[in-house]
Every structure is written in structure tokens, then in C-alpha cells.
Amino acid sequence: MSEKAWGGRFKEKPEDWVDEFNASIHFDKTLIKQDIEGSIAHAKMLAQQNIIAPKESDDIIAGLERILTDFEDGKVEFDVSLEDIHLNIEHELIKRIGDTGGKLHTGRSRNDQVATDMHLYTKEQVSMIIELITSFQTTIVNVAEQHVDTIMPGYTHLQRAQPISFAHHLLTYYWMLERDKGRFHDSLKRIDISPLGAAALSGTTYPIDRQMTQELLGFSSLYENSMDAVSDRDYIVETLHNISLTMVHLSRFAEEIIFWSSAEANFITLSDAFSTGSSIMPQKKNPDMAELIRGKVGRTAGHLTSMLMTLKGLPLAYNKDMQEDKEGLFDAIHTIKGSLRIFEGMVDSMTINVDHLKETVNNDFSNATELADYLVTKDVPFRTAHEIVGKIVLWCIQNNKYLLDVPLTQYQEAHPSIEDDIYSFLKPENCVSRRISHGSTGQNAVKQQLEIIKTQLH
Ligand code: ARG
Numbered sequence: 521m522s523e524k525a526w527g528g529r530f531k532e533k534p535e536d537w538v539d540e541f542n543a544s545i546h547f548d549k550t551l552i553k554q555d556i557e558g559s560i561a562h563a564k565m566l567a568q569q570n571i572i573a574p575k576e577s578d579d580i581i582a583g584l585e586r587i588l589t590d591f592e593d594g595k596v597e598f599d600v601s602l603e604d605i606h607l608n609i610e611h612e613l614i615k616r617i618g619d620t621g622g623k624l625h626t627g628r629s630r631n632d633q634v635a636t637d638m639h640l641y642t643k644e645q646v647s648m649i650i651e652l653i654t655s656f657q658t659t660i661v662n663v664a665e666q667h668v669d670t671i672m673p674g675y676t677h678l679q680r681a682q683p684i685s686f687a688h689h690l691l692t693y694y695w696m697l698e699r700d701k702g703r704f705h706d707s708l709k710r711i712d713i714s715p716l717g718a719a720a721l722s723g724t725t726y727p728i729d730r731q732m733t734q735e736l737l738g739f740s741s742l743y744e745n746s747m748d749a750v751s752d753r754d755y756i757v758e759t760l761h762n763i764s765l766t767m768v769h770l771s772r773f774a775e776e777i778i779f780w781s782s783a784e785a786n787f788i789t790l791s792d793a794f795s796t797g798s799s800i801m802p803q804k805k806n807p808d809m810a811e812l813i814r815g816k817v818g819r820t821a822g823h824l825t826s827m828l829m830t831l832k833g834l835p836l837a838y839n840k841d842m843q844e845d846k847e848g849l850f851d852a853i854h855t856i857k858g859s860l861r862i863f864e865g866m867v868d869s870m871t872i873n874v875d876h877l878k879e880t881v882n883n884d885f886s887n888a889t890e891l892a893d894y895l896v897t898k899d900v901p902f903r904t905a906h907e908i909v910g911k912i913v914l915w916c917i918q919n920n921k922y923l924l925d926v927p928l929t930q931y932q933e934a935h936p937s938i939e940d941d942i943y944s945f946l947k948p949e950n951c952v953s954r955r956i957s958h959g960s961t962g963q964n965a966v967k968q969q970l971e972i973i974k975t976q977l978h
Pocket residue numbers: 544548603604630631634838840842843844
């Protein structure tokens with residue numbers, strides 16, 4: 521077991537199983553790159569401010585750089601009794617360059633160190649998530665562009681409501697993701713801040729230059745209050761929220777994919793590459809990827825709740841409870857990145873069963889609103905028209921027909937103003953194209969929507 525960095529005032533050491541419980545190295549080794557980057561910036565600043573000698577700073581930096589390459593080559597081992605990534609690296613540095621390594625921690629604490637690592641990490645990951653969202657949006661738009669004229673049933677209450685353009689349906693997810701992306705972008709203002717130099721909680725007596733480390737690390741600003749710097753975990757809650765809401769959106773989309781690919785709907789066929797089989801039923805092709813994504817929102821929303829509960833009632837400043845911020849965030853980030861990549865591949869490779877969709881919309885009552893609108897063009901008040909159409913639909917149900925099969929005589933019995941042009945009026949593709957309002961599903965409106973989206977995307 522290694523000597524504790526804080527061993528001085530202790531007469532006894534914790535037993536191994538206590539060390540095990542206390543340690544975070546199992547998961548905070550994820551932060552090695554950020555930890556070393558932060559330490560290098562700090563070492564440069566210490567020399568610049570004459571707090572350590574330039575040679576000492578150079579030795580520290582060279583030592584840290586070597587530790588990182590050795591780690592990447594699998595040549596660095598961590599020790600649970602050294603708790604976390606910060607103490608493990610410091611220990612490794614002192615082992616390699618001797619006492620000079622012990623000067624690195626001058627004017628800082630693990631509290632501002634871990635906060636710096638987490639800010640750097642979250643910032644980098646949020647930017648990657650934004651890129652993945654954009655890439656998925658691009659795929660959605662590409663598929664949508666090919667299906668402006670593909671008509672499908674639009675639903676409310678999961679009951680056929682009105683025919684819509686398939687592109688219009690898909691593009692709804694573009695907009696949800698656009699808002700998600702906006703939230704991630706906005707959160708960067710609160711992530712991209714340097715806590716380094718706050719030290720344990722109260723700042724430091726050394727003449728450090730916080731602005732220098734802020735700039736070296738590429739942060740846009742720095743915390744103005746040292747206690748806030750080490751106790752703020754809002755940006756983690758916010759990121760978990762943004763991830764969870766995006767996952768909620770993906771789960772809604774996933775649910776549609778699952779329904780669309782069922783034999784009952786048969787609107788799409790998923791590619792084999794994004795489906796799996798059954799170990800017992802040879803005929804099966806299951807939408808496992810979509811189901812997993814639908815399910816995974818449970819994890820991310822759980823991590824969000826867990827972080828909120830961890831922070832509730834915490835006094836200032838650093839408390840060890842905060843070590844609990846990492847695993848949930850790492851897992852949520854891993855989950856959303858995987859989900860976005862998989863979803864994009866799934867949408868890109870799915871087949872849209874255009875002919876079947878056409879047959880579907882020709883065999884339902886989703887054109888009933890149109891019939892009412894037709895009567896309105898004949899000066900029938902909408903309420904009366906609604907009542908008349910309701911009766912016609914009832915007649916159809918009793919006679920096993922759809923609106924396009926009703927004989928003209930029957931229509932005229934229902935209302936004398938109905939003429940022969942009703943059949944073209946009721947065709948699903950015409951129901952869609954008559955929708956001309958801004959943002960509607962009409963093919964022209966969808967094309968305009970696509971134009972707006974394409975300027976936004978580029
Ligand atoms: N492993 C700790 C964490 O993740 C680092 C900070 C520890 N600071 C302390 N004073 N014990 O939060």
C-alpha cells in the first residue's frame with residue numbers, strides 16, 4: 521500500500537476495504553487527460569509567477585506528459601489506496617521525478633483540481649454530443665427529402681387522424697433535436713468556466729494568476745467566487761437534464777420505429793444490420809436497437825434524479841458527496857452518444873414501404889375531415905358538416921366501406937350539395953396538398969420547411 525498524501529496527522533491507516541469504499545479511481549481515471557492538462561497549465565503558471573523555478577516547472581510538465589503516454593500504452597498502474605486520479609498521478613510524478621513533483625500542488629487543492637477536470641471533460645463531451653445531434657439531424661433531413669410525397673396516416677391518440685407527408689412526420693424530430701442542441705449550446709456558458717485557483721475553498725496566499733490558467737485551458741471565463749467554484753455542480757445537473765430530455769425525444773422516435781416496423785403497421789422495414797433475431801422463433805426480426813434506446817432513458821433520468829438528490833442540502837463548500845457526480849454523468853454521456861450513433865444508422869438504413877403506406881391511407885377514415893371541409897366550401901356550417909360526415913362514417917362502418925367507396929347517390933342523400941368532384945377531393949394525396957398554412961404538412965409547405973432547415977443546418 522502506498523503512503524497517503526494526507527498521512528501526516530494520522531496514526532492509523534484505513535483498512536483495504538475502507539479504502540476501496542472511499543476510492544474513486546475506478547471511474548475517475550476517465551479524467552486522466554483533463555487532470556494532466558490542468559496540472560500542466562498550473563505548473564506553467566507557477567513558474568511564470570516565480571512560485572516555482574522554471575526548471576522545476578519543465579521537469580513537472582515533462583514528467584506529466586510521460587505519464588500520459590505511458591498510461592495510453594497501458595504502462596501505468598493505479599493504486600486504490602491512493603484514492604483518486606489526482607493523488608495517483610501526483611504519486612506517480614513524485615516517484616518519477618522526485619521531490620520536485622511535490623511542488624505541483626502548491627496553491628491548489630484537489631477541490632479545484634477535480635472541478636477543473638470535470639469542467640474540461642463536460643465541455644468536451646457536450647461539444648461531441650452537439651456534433652452527433654447535428655449528424656443525426658442531417659440524416660433525418662436526407663431521408664425526409666426523399667419522402668415529401670410519401671403519404672402516411674397521421675395519428676392522435678394513436679388513432680388514424682389525417683393523412684400527412686412522411687417527411688413532415690420525420691422532420692418533427694429534426695425540430696425536437698434542434699431545441700435539444702440549443703439547450704446544450706446554451707449550457708456551455710455555464711460549463712466553460714475555470715474554477716482553477718480557488719484552491720480548497722478560500723483561494724490562496726500565493727500570487728497565482730488565475731487568468732493565465734483560464735486562458736491556457738481554453739476556458740471563456742473564471743469563477744468570481746472561490747467557494748462557488750469548488751461547490752458548483754449545477755452544470756452537471758444541467759447536462760444530465762439536457763441528456764435526459766434528448767433521450768426522451770429519442771425514446772418517442774424509437775417507439776414510432778418499433779410500431780412502424782411491426783407487421784400490424786408495416787410502414788418501414790429495418791435493415792438486418794440494426795435488428796436481431798429470436799433464439800426460439802426463427803421467423804422473428806426484432807427492433808432491439810430501438811427498444812434499447814427507448815429503455816435507456818430510464819438510466820439517464822435516474823442519473824439526473826440521483827445528482828439532484830446528492831446536492832440537496834449540501835453545505836458549502838466541497839463535500840465528499842460530490843464524488844458521486846461522476847459515474848452517473850459518465851454513464852449518461854456514454855448512453856446518449858451510443859444512442860445517437862445507433863439511431864442515425866437505423867434511420868439511414870431503414871426502408872420506407874411507400875406502396876404499403878399508400879394502401880394504408882386509402883383504406884381508412886383519415887380523410888373524414890376533408891369531407892367536412894368540402895361541405896364547408898358548399899356553405900354548410902362546420903358543425904353541421906361534422907354531424908353529416910359522422911353519419912356517413914357510421915353508414916360506411918355498417919356497410920363495410922371507406923369514404924372513397926361511397927356511391928354518389930348515397931352522398932347526395934346525406935347532403936344534396938355533394939358532387940362528383942368529391943372523389944378527387946378525398947384522395948389522401950390531395951388532402952395533404954390542400955394544406956397550405958405555414959408549417960403544415962402540404963407538400964409545398966414541407967418543401968419550404970426543408971429550405972429553412974437546410975439553411976439552419978449549414
Ligand atoms: N475524488 C474526489 C472527488 O471526486 C476528489 C476531490 C477530493 N477532495 C477532498 N478534499 N477529499 O470529488
